[in-house]
Amino acid sequence: MDQQRLDSYQRGTSRDFNEHVLHKTILVGDSGVGKTSLLVQFDQGKFIPGSFSATVGIGFTNKVVTVDGVRVKLQIWDTAGQERFRSVTHAYYRDAQALLLLYDITNKSSFDNIRAWLTEIHEYAQRDVVIMLLGNKADVSNERVIRSEDGETLAREYGVPFMETSAKTGMNVELAFLAIAKELKYRALWHPDGPRFQIRDFVESQKKQPSCCSFS
């Protein structure tokens, strides 16, 4: 991009915002938390139970999200949760603009490992990367072992937005990517006189809670 176009792009007056910018977004979290399923639900609007073998290494899907009339191109990378692929996935953190960090609400160790994931993210990713915490499998209420409040408390501690999702029912799946796209668009078109956008407030105002929570 030449300087003039870069300036107009940064002022938010460029018409080719979507044409030039691919926003790299990465899905991370323990093996089996539902990263591939979440991406398939977002990309294809469907859930195929038990159909995916564990992700090997890393792969990506491009998806355009329309935010306030602007098309934001997300390049969403699905990483392998298994420990043995960790050195491969670290290399991808560096130029990521957003990270969706997942745990499984029916699996305590996937939640306990979130702190270790955040330590890795802080070590390998850019300092200003957008991070969102997602408690997935919110549809499985009878096997829930992590309360929604626990996810909220952890997210507050790290200053990141949080919501529960279900790759099965689609609950909050689009919202998670929309919120990321909105934040990235806001940053790219930031202008001191422009409207402010707070991703955490947006998520809090939009997110749906699971219809039934038998766990207490």
Ligand SMILES: Nc1nc2c(ncn2[C@@H]2O[C@H](COP(=O)(O)OP(=O)(O)OP(=O)(O)O)[C@@H](O)[C@H]2O)c(=O)[nH]1
């Ligand atoms: N009920 C329910 N099952 C889910 C949900 N998301 C994923 N699953 C199931 O959980 C299992 C693991 O899902 P994957 O999407 O392969 O998990 P992953 O995080 O990509 O796993 P790795 O590739 O090993 O890192 C599969 O059997 C999915 O069908 C969900 O929201 N609800």
